Amino acid sequence: xxxxxxxxxxxxxALAWKLLQSPQIEQVVCVPGNGGTASMxxxxxxxxxxxxxxxxxxYALENxxxxxxxxxxxxxxxxxxxxxxxxxxxxxGPVRAGAQIEASKAWAKALMQEAGIPTAKAAVFTEAAxxxxxxxAQGAPIVVKADGLAAGxxxxxxxxxxxxxxxxxxxxxxxxxxxxxxxxxxxCLIGQEVSVLALTDGLTIRPLLPAxxxxxxxxxxxxENTGGMGAYAPTPIATPExxxxxxxxxxxxxxxxxxSRGIDYRGVLxxxxxxxxxxxxxxLEFNCRFGxxxxxxxxxxxxxxxxxxxxxxxxxxxxxxPPIAWKQGAAATVVAASGGYPGTYExxxxxxxxxxxxxxxxxxxxxxxxxxxxxxxxxxxxxxxxVTGIGDNFxxxxxxxxxxxxxxxxxxxxxxxDIGHRVLS
Ligand code: AMP
Ligand code: GLY
Numbered sequence: 544x545x546x547x548x549x550x551x552x553x554x555x556x557a558l559a560w561k562l563l564q565s566p567q568i569e570q571v572v573c574v575p576g577n578g579g580t581a582s583m584x585x586x587x588x589x590x591x592x593x594x595x596x597x598x599x600x601x602y603a604l605e606n607x608x609x610x611x612x613x614x615x616x617x618x619x620x621x622x623x624x625x626x627x628x629x630x631x632x633x634x635x636g637p638v639r640a641g642a643q644i645e646a647s648k649a650w651a652k653a654l655m656q657e658a659g660i661p662t663a664k665a666a667v668f669t670e671a672a673x674x675x676x677x678x679x680a681q682g683a684p685i686v687v688k689a690d691g692l693a694a695g696x697x698x699x700x701x702x703x704x705x706x707x708x709x710x711x712x713x714x715x716x717x718x719x720x721x722x723x724x725x726x727x728x729x730x731c732l733i734g735q736e737v738s739v740l741a742l743t744d745g746l747t748i749r750p751l752l753p754a755x756x757x758x759x760x761x762x763x764x765x766x767e768n769t770g771g772m773g774a775y776a777p778t779p780i781a782t783p784e785x786x787x788x789x790x791x792x793x794x795x796x797x798x799x800x801x802x803s804r805g806i807d808y809r810g811v812l813x814x815x816x817x818x819x820x821x822x823x824x825x826x827l828e829f830n831c832r833f834g835x836x837x838x839x840x841x842x843x844x845x846x847x848x849x850x851x852x853x854x855x856x857x858x859x860x861x862x863x864x865p866p867i868a869w870k871q872g873a874a875a876t877v878v879a880a881s882g883g884y885p886g887t888y889e890x891x892x893x894x895x896x897x898x899x900x901x902x903x904x905x906x907x908x909x910x911x912x913x914x915x916x917x918x919x920x921x922x923x924x925x926x927x928x929x930v931t932g933i934g935d936n937f938x939x940x941x942x943x944x945x946x947x948x949x950x951x952x953x954x955x956x957x958x959x960x961d962i963g964h965r966v967l968s
Pocket of ligand 1 (some may be wrong): 695729736
């Protein structure tokens with residue numbers, strides 16, 4: 544098989560890497576890919592924009608691509624799956640109507656309420672005055688969300704009524720463009736966040752190993768929100784009892800809700816959950832794709848060939864597959880970021896030590912990197928590398944990731960030193 548992987552993050556490098564471990568996979572082509580996917584054997588980059596659906600389709604048809612795997616939410620929300628399917632291609636990733644579960648928080652909230660999925664109490668607004676009077680009545684802390692896709696920046700956890708009001712103002716004033724046509728105001732939940740990514744063919748839904756991300760830039764989970772500074776799996780807070788509840792109360796209800804809206808959803812459904820101190824589970828959000836950096840810790844532990852699972856989803860025969868098999872042990876990833884991220888940062892810094900970092904227990908997934916004209920790997924984004932360690936337990940996996948990252952250097956490199964603090968303490 545030849546597979547086309549769409550995207551250029553650490554997630555896509557991990558997807559390409561995992562696919563290439565299977566003897567069934569001859570070649571992976573990444574659109575547009577990064578320095579990591581450009582450097583792997585049997586992998587190459589194709590410099591097209593992720594919204595160039597016609598260009599991708601033409602390439603895929605001319606080059607006998609058997610499967611297209613879509614990484615990011617933006618092309619899914621734009622209907623890449625609908626388009627490529629109409630050209631006769633097999634695509635892993637939901638159709639545009641299904642991607643609304645991530646692309647519109649108001650739509651997702653309505654689906655959750657109708658399907659009986661536990662979630663924070665919320666209201667949707669189309670103008671600031673009504674939103675503010677709701678905030679005044681509810682009090683702080685409270686969460687304000689732009690409805691649409693905002694590259695992970697559209698959620699404001701407001702500690703005060705004033706903060707909530709100013710978030711409402713800026714969203715309606717166009718801070719996130721049309722993503723802010725609606726504002727969702729919701730109850731602030733407390734607890735630990737868990738990411739449950741599940742594979743579905745529209746009928747059957749099966750969870751992958753539960754993971755925990757580290758959203759904040761600073762050690763001790765303080766400071767600004769980021770795309771994710773590190774992750775680990777399988778998180779022990781998601782006990783078998785909790786996962787059984789997630790299966791019936793979240794995942795199966797979501798699939799039923801999508802089906803009742805006439806949506807045949809095939810791909811990844813990612814439930815972002817809040818686990819309260821008393822063990823109660825509520826959905827914070829759904830995503831229509833693999834998580835980043837969760838994928839970089841889940842895939843190293845996957846024993847079933849990934850393409851078999853993906854094809855079973857696309858061909859609607861996931862229910863006939865044996866249970867998903869996993870390797871024993873744990874995985875942890877630490878993100879190396881450019882100095883200044885998630886604010887402004889410089890690009891083009893030469894990265895050294897990647898090969899020295901890689902061992903049987905350590906894999907370096909590239910995110911914001913590229914090959915420069917001298918064939919050097921240089922930084923090309925905020926989150927630059929994900930150094931993933933595996934081991935028999937969390938202590939070992941985390942230690943491996945940190946041993947690996949210590950051999951890597953680039954000007955301004957920053958990483959959190961406390962990834963996995965919850966499972967270590
Ligand atoms: P999202 O962009 O929807 O993934 O949300 C970003 C982050 O905002 C989540 O990972 C949570 O940390 C936080 N968040 C979202 N909704 C809530 C909520 N109702 N209560 C507390 N935190 C929330
Ligand atoms: N790790 C968070 C996300 O992928 O949305």
